[in-house]
Amino acid sequence: MNRFDYVRPTSLAEAVAAAAMPGAAYLAGGTNLLDLMKGGVARPERLVDITRLPELNRVERLDDGSLRVGALVRNADLAHDQAFAATYPAVAEALLSGASAQLRNAATVGGNIMQRTRCSYFYDTASACNRRELGSGCDALAGENRHHAVLGWSPACIATHPSDFCVPLVALDAVVEIEGSKGRRHVTLEEFHRLPGEAPQRETVLEPGELVVAVRLPAEASAFASHARYLKLRERTSYAFAVVSAAAALVVEGGRIRQARLALGGVAAKPWRARAAEAALLGAEPGEAAYAGAAALALAEAKPSGDNGFKIELARRVAVRALSLAEAGTPARLPALPASVFASTTGARHDA
Amino acid sequence: MSLSISLTINGEQRDVELDDPRVTLLDLLRERLDLTGTKKGCDRGQCGACTVLVDGRRVNSCLALAASQDGAEILTIEGLAQGETLHPVQAAFIAHDGFQCGFCTPGQIMSAVGLIGEGQAGDDPERIREAMSGNLCRCAAYGGIVEAVLEAQRTIAAGNGADTRRDAA
Ligand SMILES: Cc1cc2nc3c(=O)[nH]c(=O)nc-3n(C[C@H](O)[C@H](O)[C@H](O)COP(=O)(O)OP(=O)(O)OC[C@H]3O[C@@H](n4cnc5c(N)ncnc54)[C@H](O)[C@@H]3O)c2cc1C
Ligand code: SF4
Ligand code: FES
Ligand code: FES
Numbered sequence: 001m002n003r004f005d006y007v008r009p010t011s012l013a014e015a016v017a018a019a020a021m022p023g024a025a026y027l028a029g030g031t032n033l034l035d036l037m038k039g040g041v042a043r044p045e046r047l048v049d050i051t052r053l054p055e056l057n058r059v060e061r062l063d064d065g066s067l068r069v070g071a072l073v074r075n076a077d078l079a080h081d082q083a084f085a086a087t088y089p090a091v092a093e094a095l096l097s098g099a100s101a102q103l104r105n106a107a108t109v110g111g112n113i114m115q116r117t118r119c120s121y122f123y124d125t126a127s128a129c130n131r132r133e134l135g136s137g138c139d140a141l142a143g144e145n146r147h148h149a150v151l152g153w154s155p156a157c158i159a160t161h162p163s164d165f166c167v168p169l170v171a172l173d174a175v176v177e178i179e180g181s182k183g184r185r186h187v188t189l190e191e192f193h194r195l196p197g198e199a200p201q202r203e204t205v206l207e208p209g210e211l212v213v214a215v216r217l218p219a220e221a222s223a224f225a226s227h228a229r230y231l232k233l234r235e236r237t238s239y240a241f242a243v244v245s246a247a248a249a250l251v252v253e254g255g256r257i258r259q260a261r262l263a264l265g266g267v268a269a270k271p272w273r274a275r276a277a278e279a280a281l282l283g284a285e286p287g288e289a290a291y292a293g294a295a296a297l298a299l300a301e302a303k304p305s306g307d308n309g310f311k312i313e314l315a316r317r318v319a320v321r322a323l324s325l326a327e328a329g330t331p332a333r334l335p336a337l338p339a340s341v342f343a344s345t346t347g348a349r350h351d352a
Numbered sequence: 353m354s355l356s357i358s359l360t361i362n363g364e365q366r367d368v369e370l371d372d373p374r375v376t377l378l379d380l381l382r383e384r385l386d387l388t389g390t391k392k393g394c395d396r397g398q399c400g401a402c403t404v405l406v407d408g409r410r411v412n413s414c415l416a417l418a419a420s421q422d423g424a425e426i427l428t429i430e431g432l433a434q435g436e437t438l439h440p441v442q443a444a445f446i447a448h449d450g451f452q453c454g455f456c457t458p459g460q461i462m463s464a465v466g467l468i469g470e471g472q473a474g475d476d477p478e479r480i481r482e483a484m485s486g487n488l489c490r491c492a493a494y495g496g497i498v499e500a501v502l503e504a505q506r507t508i509a510a511g512n513g514a515d516t517r518r519d520a521a
Contacts, residue, residue: 006373100486238485
């Protein structure tokens with residue numbers, strides 16, 4: 001790990017000023033940043049510790065019915081907040097399917113959406129990686145790329161965004177509140193993460209020094225409370241990143257789908273909102289036929305970026321199943337294995 | 353650059369001078385405060401061997417910057433027993449053979465103490481397995497670990513930890 005200066009501001013203004021220096025990075029839970037620093041992948045010259053900023057720690061309902069979640073709220077606290085989980089069950093389920101209990105206790109809302117890719121060449125400073133060092137190449141293109149992107153990738157970078165939390169958030173039209181030296185601005189989560197194009201090193205729309213202060217869920221997001229699920233396919237039962245995942249949310253009235261949301265995880269450098277699929281579901285009769293059609297549309301543009309063509313069919317199936325689960329309804333209590341493709345029955349052994 | 357921080361570690365207040373801000377909570381405990389009960393497995397958040405409680409919450413001390421914990425209350429495996437009397441989770445791990453080589457055990461036990469405090473798993477073994485998935489055991493003592501957590505939870509709920517502790521000792 002490189003040496004760095006450590007500063008601990010006590011106000012937002014101080015934090016933003018402290019991070020204006022080139023080479024500065026914000027420290028929240030540290031569960032991604034310290035990992036990257038230990039490997040020499042991130043080499044900040046100054047750490048601006050934001051964990052003492054009380055204004056970032058709140059969850060509040062605003063007058064317009066939206067919910068504002070501070071950037072420092074810990075992943076575990078948000079997922080176990082009963083009112084939150086009852087209103088946005090797919091978000092709670094996604095949070096609880098991510099990482100481990102210890103990591104969720106430390107990980108923050110802001111840190112989660114800002115987490116970097118898990119591409120193993122990005123993590124290995126001996127490998128060529130355009131995301132880490134623009135112009136060096138991409139060793140994943142001809143390397144281990146089973147877990148890489150099938151949507152929105154470019155020859156410059158085929159990495160995926162690893163967050164579970166972001167998938168239902170983008171489906172629910174979440175908005176990111178950003179503070180910078182020029183004041184506050186709002187960006188939808190859908191626009192927040194960038195596709196790689198020619199500039200994979202620019203992962204989000206944040207300008208250097210800008211701070212995520214909160215994530216907002218608009219009032220309309222609560223309409224899906226009774227029919228929203230997250231489904232995450234992993235290579236082991238727990239404590240693993242998604243191979244592919246899907247968040248699905250429905251409003252069904254009079255035997256027809258009145259509102260539909262669908263987003264995919266593990267398929268692109270950003271949480272992937274499937275708008276064409278949503279449009280096709282509107283007015284349709286709920287059921288496999290409609291879901292299969294929607295899933296086909298969601299993956300219509302998908303292309304393997306290597307040895308990962310299997311992910312396209314897998315993503316279709318996960319999308320169909322997530323939609324079916326959403327139709328069946330949000331369970332009264334989250335399953336023992338949140339978002340798991342195993343054990344739908346509480347308490348049953350998944351391998352029995 | 354030198355930083356001074358103050359921590360309460362296992363009930364005792366400690367003022368610590370950090371000559372280097374890079375020190376993790378894990379390295380501070382093991383290498384500077386001689387509390388080597390907390391283990392370093394992967395040093396990258398992937399195994400749980402370094403689990404301690406910070407302000408009552410279980411976290412991976414290998415990914416916690418020491419400087420950022422200023423003012424916190426830390427509980428490590430060394431602070432769990434009351435003199436010669438084992439904590440109910442420690443006693444249950446012995447009673448149920450919740451380990452073999454013992455390397456992961458301090459982390460497993462601290463994680464289990466955290467889990468019981470969270471109160472989310474109840475007596476459902478599948479929920480306990482899921483909530484303990486951040487602690488790997490290369491000896492695969494998982495069966496005993498789940499039984500130990502279940503028993504410790506019952507003991508603590510019944511408020512008769514002392515009896516069990518004596519039986520197991
Ligand atoms: C073993 C392991 C398994 C994991 N498994 C999963 C998984 O299955 N699913 C999943 O979704 N995640 C998983 N994670 C990732 C985990 O969710 C992230 O590490 C965590 O959410 C990051 O949050 P943090 O607060 O610790 O961020 P930090 O590590 O403190 O910061 C991460 C990045 O965000 C920046 N940052 C932090 N806060 C802000 C802010 N407010 N404004 C601007 N920039 C900011 C930092 O500068 C840094 O670049 C796993 C991590 C590990 C180590
Ligand atoms: S896929 Fe992206 S992150 Fe991975 S090596 Fe290529 S450029 Fe780097
Ligand atoms: S040493 Fe901290 S998780 Fe492995
Ligand atoms: S007892 Fe040996 S690693 Fe768990």
